[in-house]
Amino acid sequence: MIPRPFELHAPTTVSEATSLLKKNDSRVLAGGQSLVPLMKLRLVSPANLVDIGKIPGLSYIRKGRDRLLIGSMTIHNDVATSSVVNEKCKTLSEAASHIGDQQVRNRGTIGGAICHADPAADIPATVVALDAEFKVAGQRKRRVIKAKDFFEDMFTTNLRQDEILIEISVPVLPPRSGGTYLKLGRGTSDLATVGVAAVMTLDNAGACKDVRLGLAGVGSTPIRATKAEDVLKGKTPSDGLVAEAGEKASEMSNPSSDIRGSAEYKREMVKVYVRRALRQSLSRI
């Protein structure tokens, strides 16, 4: 219940932090809401912890012309309550509002949630649905990684050992769009049994111009339910098509039976929650 001993480093610049990460057996400490419990259970015992919380300028929410730019150390509470994110990218603010509890949202960061890459977490599924892009800094040149290339396996990302996520960009949802994040969970303060991030955009004739679905909790990574999206693209949404999209999303899921439910239950809940998320997104247009 007490972590193993380690050295705690508190760099004040990004380049100092990335240099420290080259040390043997080192990890980034962001909000600590996922990492510290793992260290207390001694499932993870890094020799060096690089606390990036003292680096200025990593917590912000800015609106560009067609994208929102969010600093990696922005806490979930700020994403959830931001009027800019609520107006321009509701799926993301709603996902952030479902994370853990108030105390967790007061410390946990959007960057930490993405880099921890728990497939049952709310943010990874959401950024995959939104085609987010991640600006990353390391000892080499800064690079941009697309969300679809970022999540490789559970708790495993495309980041190199010395790299830190600096900024996340998500689209400003275009006109005639509605977005939502729905979560089936055990009570509060839990990860998703099934989570669905959805965006729906209609054209002037009322047909579906764009639709995005990201699934949490039903695979070893967040799942972009492209086969479900294809059911709706170019067509006018109807109960039948929404139900079919739910079926296709369920077919793309690959859940495991665990403490949150059987695989069969989760596959069934994908259908229910995808249907609800699509209807909710439509109702918000």
Add this chain to the structure above:
Amino acid sequence: MGVLSSPKQMDLTINGQKYSGRAEPRTLLAYFLRDELGLTGTHIGCIVGKCGACTVILNGKAVKSCLLFALQAEGAKILTVEGLAKGSQLHPIQDAFWEHHGLQCGYCTPGMLLSAYELLQKNPNPSEEEIREGISGNLCMCTGYVNIVKAIEAAAEKMAPAKKAKTRS
């Protein structure tokens, strides 16, 4: 492994007073407050960061003090349950928990009071649903939450007229 985790001296402000103590890097804030500084009002319930009994207000935000390292709080301003009352004068939230029997064993209570404190700062007139959502990071094994919710509603009412009076003058 041969990694040294040497203790360091650190200063911070708690309930308006300066404190100084020694902590290893791995010393969690909850243990630092209790064992090093003798502020045992902050409780350790579940150890894994779920129950919220360890909740304190750190730089204006409710946090679970078992989920951060003491050294991360160097230079911070913290409010613990010991800082709510002014001498023998209870804080209105404590008063309300007393009047409405919002506790039984008292183990979750410090964390519950501080979560309520933050909730009412941000939302002075919360609905029942908002209260339940706001304290969802604090688990109670005794009360079933009914009287806790009533106490927070009563506290909101106690604290609101003072705010209204301030805006009038």
